[in-house]
Structure formats: structure tokens, C-alpha cells
Amino acid sequence: MAEAQSYTLKVRRFKPEDGRGPYWQEFEVDLDPTLSVLDGLLQAKDREDGSLSVRCSCRAAICGSCGVKINGQSTLACLTQIGEAHEHVNRRDRDGDAKPITVEPMGNMPVVKDLVTDMESTHWEKIRRVTPWLLDDGDPPERERIVPPESMVDITQTIACIQCGACVSACLSMEVDPDFIGPAALAKAYRFVGDPRDVETRERLYDLAQDPHGIYDCTHCFACVDACPKGVAPMDQIMRLRRRAGDDEGIRDRNNGHNHELAFVKIIEKKGTLDESLLLQESYAPGIKGKLIPKPAAIKGLVGSLPTAVRGLRTGKMRSLSKLIPGVHPKLPGDAQGHVKRIHEHAEEHGDELNLYITGEEDVEPEPDEEKLSPPEASEGPKEPE
């Protein structure tokens, strides 16, 4: 063990009973830098103020109890080394006075006391919202339901979730839309959508695609991916839900999510680079030119973007016809467009997905002891295209 060093923890405190609202309090702790921020909090509680409240149990990133924000980053207190947290907060101004490590309760949730949040309304209620259990065909099997092991590989990543709420705390969509179903619950939804034993796959997807606060309310910001201590990558699961809903089940959601995706892919196939006007038009009302009558929602969407377009005209931003009129945008030069089109045809024949969580990075030499521990499927490459 290295020698103990002094650190300052600046903790956001809140005691509902004293009526004074949240406030910051600093604690000096002495710890080996490789010990955790949770160890620091427990030392402060032990030596300075027994009323300092933090939820914890296993101290080994398994129970998921000690979710907090450390220097603004949602994570587990037991998984963050105090020395690293100190260095991180002081990296911009190394010569100045040392800044304290800030510890706050998780975001997007009501605070019960100090670092303890109420996860009921923003986490558990949303988890229940996605029907987090297997919906089978109703006939109980004689013994267990047998599925080929490889069919479960796809959902292994979501099964790793420990319900700590760090992703919910970090979610930037939920920050502005508290009704967003959110990363934890949607990752949980994929756990059942991807399960071959579940029989309500389409119903689940339809529900999550049509909900204005469902899969198309995720802004694709990766905050949940960086916050998750278990590598669940909730955003990746949300993107899988979108692919399953739109491309596999053909669900044309009322949020224009699938339209947007299809329009984007089609435009790149035809033009190589993005025709923004066409993307806007096709996202709201695909095939408007004499083929389909746009729905009222589509008209509303298009009309809603008019003031922005007019302002663009006024400053000169959209002066040229190629920017204003959908479809005028030029193709790639020479035979380049033809090659891009062939890439589309090639990929659309199969569309392999390489999940690094499952495959690992095979080109990197594994450590000798890791090699022994890794399961056989971890060293396999991606499936050959059919």
C-alpha cells in the first residue's frame, strides 16, 4: 500500500429536517490514493460527522448502491479511486491551490438526504413501465425453456446492469424531459426484446417507438455510456431497439424516428453527402412529391421549421438553390457516387454487427492471465456473412 495522503471532499449536503436547503461542506480525509471516494466518505462519517448519509453495501461495484456524482461525473463512489479523482479535478490548474473533490447526489432524482436519492419515481417506476419480465406463450414447459446459448449472447450486455442509476443520473435527455423513459429502463427493455423466449417482441417495440418519450427521445449523447460502471452501454441498446422497431418490424412511429433514419440512408445512397433540405422534408413527409399525402403531424413539423428557413434566407445562409430546394444537392463527382451506391447494396444484403463488448479486440495481444480467464466466445471473430 502507498502512503496515506490528505484529500478534501466537498460534499453537497441536504437535511430535510433542518429546513435550510442544500449546502456544501468540506471534509479532510487521509487515505491511500488507491482507496475509493466511498472510503473517504465513510472516513469522514466515522471521524467528523456521523449524520453524513450515503447508501452503500458491497464496496465492490456489485450491489449498485453508492451511485453519486464525483466532480460532476455520475459513477459509483466505490469504483472511483480518490487519488484519480483528486488529479482529475486539478488537471487544468496544476500550479494553483488544490481544488477539492466534489461529491454530489445523483442527478435527475429527488434527494432524500445528503447523497441518498429517491430512485422510485425516476428509476423504478420507469423500469416497471417497460414490463421487465418475460412474456411467454402461456404454456409452462415441463422443465426449463431451452434456448441455444448463442441466441442469448446479444442480451448479455444488458443483463450486466446492477440498477445503480448512474446512467439515469447522467442522462441529458431526462434533464430536460423528466418523462423520458430513460437509459436504464430502455436497456432493460432490450433485455426482453432480444430474448428469444419472449413472445411480445413486436408489441413491446411498438409501444416504445410510439411513445413520444420512448426510444426516439434519446439524443444520442453517450452520457449513459460513460457513466455505466458495468459496460451496459444503454445508448447502444436504445439504438438496437430503434433498429429492431424500424427496420425489422417496419414500425412507422409518429415521432418521425424511422422516417428520419430511412431518409438519411437513402440520401447518402443517392447523393453521397447530406442534402439537409431533403432530409427535413423526407423525415416529416416521406414521398410527398405526388405519392403520399402527408399526415397532419408531418405538415405541422414542416411548417414549424419554416421560420428557421426564412431566417436562413435573410442572412444569406441558404442563398443557393441547392441548399433551399430539396433534391437539388449535387452528387459526388465522377464514378464516386456509383461506388457509394454499391457499398449500400453490399451492406444491405446482410448488415453485420460487431459488438466489441462480446468480441473483444482480437488484434490486441491479451495479457497471459486474461487469456486463461476469457470465455471461448470472447476470442471468436464476427460471424461470416451469409
Add this chain to the structure above:
Amino acid sequence: MKLAYWPGCVSRGFTPELHGSMALVAERLEIELVTLDRANCCGAGVIAEHNQELADTLNARTFALAQQTGLSMMNICSTCQGAQSECQQRLDADSAYRAHINEALAGEGLEYVKDGGGFENKNFLWVLVEDYGLERLKTKVTRPLAGLRVGPFYGCYVVRPKHRLGYEEHPERDLYLEYVIEALGGEVVDYDGSRKCCGFPVITMNRETSLRQAGTHLGDALDQGADCLVTPCPLCHLNLDMQQPEAAKIVDRDLGLAVLHLPQLVGLALGYKPKQLGMSLHIASTEWVEERLTGVPA
């Protein structure tokens, strides 16, 4: 310094001032840019959502085109950086997958080679700090941005996810905007939204969520006394600038905060006039940005 240059789609579409100002700035910094005019859209994460292999192949094509020039590649869009880094990570992780993707490129005589000739793909921000160097940048400044209070706005895809964006090797990439603002003589404004999401990806799917994000961050920056924001991402620029009047309605407050593209901020310090840098094309007025500058052009 010579680089293969991928301008992206939006810098030549709804934000033409970005591509234009980059060309001016590159000239004055003596960075020679070889434009990849046959290259295609990065897919912005949307194509990957549809078909991951398609996105990987399209970006492998762009990398292969850059590798043909024998140069490393520069982009000027956080979203391009994120989408391309994501594909590159998968291509580099697995030789069998890479060979499969390269099959689709063979018809055009292209091949993506992992680490080929030390190949890298970097946003202008990363190039500026890691390869060009802040000290060298300082020597080029003819009009320090003294008096200008600038709020950095990174764009998600150059700050997250850390494991994919070279943060192990370059752990301070999420501080580079601050470093550049200071090197140009400006004052950094710390505010809550600098590394948050502008909301653009859901503008057609949930307008309320999208514009509330943009409006909130603009408001936070104003509350901290920012004169302007600077961003290396043209998609962030669309939501923060082009949609700003709409965002103001959603958050129900006056905004009116100038949002500069990174090359525009650099260009100002290099002595270009705002009009040369296309700042008059912005929706939120940039008129008084120059008035704030107390430094005199050399």
C-alpha cells in the same frame, strides 16, 4: 503541415461559413489541406443505427481515400469525429471484419489499412493543440481576443465515450477549447452546459426536448457572463445558432448569444474581419463580438 481534409456535409450545407473560415485560417496558419472531394458522409450515427456494417464501410472508404494521399486526416465536425472514431474502433478491433469491409472497397481500388503509415483522423481542435501546438499558435495571433468572454461548447462526440476517443493517450482533450481560447488571449467562461448535448439529434423527433437543451445551455452561458460561445461542431451550431430564436421561445427567455465556429474564433485572433469569416451569415447577431475586443489588430 499538410493534411487530408474532410470538411463534412453541414460545413458545405447549412453552415457554409465554417468551411470558408477554415480555408482562410488554414492559409494563415500555413496548414496545407488536401480536400477529399470524393469522400462520403460519415453517417452521423444515424446510418449506424440502421446498419452498422454500412456505416463502417462508408467510413472505411473515407479513411482509405485519405490513406491514398499518404497523409493523416483532419475533420472540422465533432459529429464526424465521433461517428468516424466509432467505425474506426470496430475496423481496428478485428482483422476478419476489416477484410470483409475491404472487400466492398476493392471495386474502387481502395483499402483501409489499420495504422497505415501512422494514419490518424483528428478534429481541427485536436490538430491545433496536439500537432500544431499552442505556442506556435500564439506566435500567429495578431489581435489577441482580450476582453472577449468565451464559453466553450464541445459537442458530445469529441468528449464521449472516452474509451473510443483517444482519452487514454490524450486525457485532456476535454480541456482543449479552454486552452485554445486562452492561447488566443480570450477569457474562458465556465458554465454548466459546455460538455452537454445541444439537442440537435432529436430536432425532428422531439422538438421540445431538443430546443430545451439548446436554450438551457445558452441561458446558462449568458448567466455566467459569456459574450459568445465557440464550438468545433456545425451540428451544435445549427441548434445553438440557427434554432436560437425557436429555443428562446421554448425556454421562455431572451437569448441573443453569438455562437462562433472554432475556425472563426481563431480567425478573429489572426486578424480577419468578422465578415470575411462569414459571421454575418449567423442568425444570432455577431455584430458586437468585434466591439468587445479591446486588442488592436497588429
